[in-house]
Amino acid sequence: MKSLLSVCLIAALLLCHVLFSQASEREKRKGEEFQSNGKSTNSNIKGKSNNTTAPDGRSEVVSPGRKVKKTGNLRISMGPGSDISCTRLGGVCQPKRYICQGRYLEDKCSGAKTRQCCTPVGAWSVLCAGHHNNRVRACDVHGCGAFNSQRGNGLHKAVDLVCDDYGLVNAPFSGTLAGPVTRKDGAGSRYDGVKFLSDAQCVKIFNIRPYRYLGPVAQGQALGYLLPLQERFSGITSHLALQMCDGTDPSRFI
Template identity: 55%
Template sequence: MLGKTSLLLCLLLLGLALGIESESERKVKKEQKGKEPPRNKARSAGAGAGGGDGGVGGVGGGGSSNSMASTARVKAKSGPGQNKGQAKRPGSDKVARSQKKAAGPRNDAGCTAIGGICQRNTYVCQGRYLKEKCVGTPGRQCCMPAGGWDVFCAGHHHNRVRACDGFGCGAFNSVRNGARFKGVDIVCDDYGKINAPFTGTLGGPVGRREADGIQFDGVKLSNSVHCVKIFHIRPHRYTGPISQGETLGYLLPLQERLSGITSHLELQMCDQSDPTAFI
């Protein structure tokens, strides 16, 4: 009887000892879990959620969290601070074009090579000013001396501007058909030879129609300095180089169409400026 009682007492003490040990182990695990960092908690929570859905679900949950983290890192790297220096400022293209346009010539060679002088356009020029030939401010332009043009009409000693007759006046800016005439009429003879006033290149046929329906045909002549349109003539050719004084063509007969008018050719500058100083 005494032996059974001691055996029962031993078993009771052993069970009590095991219970105390398991209780102490639970306390230690609880303390360690409380000290775990927040990041590890989040990972363990994600793993637990994945594990709850099964093996495949657990792997998918971990991959989703990793992809979200990598996306956040990419966004942080390519944030507004990085693209700030790469973005174009508004209007930068316009500024670049205006600077390129305002650059102009680098020296005065474009003016001096054709016999001109670079000076301020407020000074008197015995001829005409050409733009974009001189370096500096826009007010500094190339002064081309007048003269040097040959006589247009063969058999004439000089270029004579047509005076007023029953059909109008031939001077520059005279009133013609209710508008200002931006050209000059030079007196010539019907079917008379017309010479090139300067060396240049023929630029093809030109035409002009008056308000009364009359069509006037001619040719364009230009070089690096001058550009003119000559009407009322029939040129021998419309293209190619031509030398000063070389025969350009002949004058069309105006008397057959406008009886009593002073026969003439019509001269216009391509920019509609006054050609009087050159003739």
């Protein structure tokens, strides 16, 4: 009788152990399936996200319409345009309805057409040494120095600035000399000079003898000296001539 009871007790213990083991195995499988589903969901979320990582480690959202430029390990958002053409002239981009103490220049600012570049008075420094400002040549027996003034059968597409014979001519802005230039007037007279340009501007300066025709020049540095005009044109006001490379009026800069 005692042997039978012992056998029954052992059998019961074995059955309980088997049931407990099966229950533990089922719980373990459920846990693994839950973790697997969680990783899959996170992967899908990361794949659809438009987030980028900012330099300080925070997440930064990038809208679908914006361009992103990669620079090393950093991603820099590129804006719709740039005002650099205006700032290089020392100006500020602003709505034209605002008062500008200098002059407004078109096509130098990004955004709407109503935003224009307000440049300070005298955006260029004084060209002729010994003068306090860039003074436009008035009318004399040989003509007038303003832009579009009558010159023979045509119009004067330059601006004449009063200078002294053999006086130093200084660079009006920092830029690069780009070689010699020559022009002739209606009477066949020839005028020599040099082309001077920067990233934002290009101008031809006539009636001067440059010290050199190529290379970089800083603002205010001597470019050369004024060629005398009195010897050829008695009674004329000695001057240099400024002509923009695109034929526009340089008066807004001087």
